[in-house]
Amino acid sequence: MEKIFNRKENKFLRKKLRQEMPKGEILLWQRLNNKKMGYKFRRQYSIGSYVVDFYCPQFKLVIE
Numbered sequence: 001m002e003k004i005f006n007r008k009e010n011k012f013l014r015k016k017l018r019q020e021m022p023k024g025e026i027l028l029w030q031r032l033n034n035k036k037m038g039y040k041f042r043r044q045y046s047i048g049s050y051v052v053d054f055y056c057p058q059f060k061l062v063i064e
Contacts, residue, residue: 004047004048005045005046005047006045006046007046010046010051013046013051014044014045014046014051015044017044017051018043018044021043025043025053028054028063029043029054032054039056039058039059040056040057040058041054041055041056041063042054042055042056042057043055047062052064
């Protein structure tokens with residue numbers, strides 16, 4: 001079965017996107033980080049060939 005989440009091929013792109021986040025994304029991440037909203041979020045998470053800004057695995061919720 002093919003892996004579609006956080007593929008190794010996208011690792012450097014995800015890292016670059018995390019390092020160059022716009023101010024709006026930084027502010028949102030400060031609210032979502034460390035379960036401050038009560039749910040775990042991941043940032044710059046790859047799904048298939050896409051890299052989404054934020055992902056909540058519990059609800060399969062993407063914030064772009």
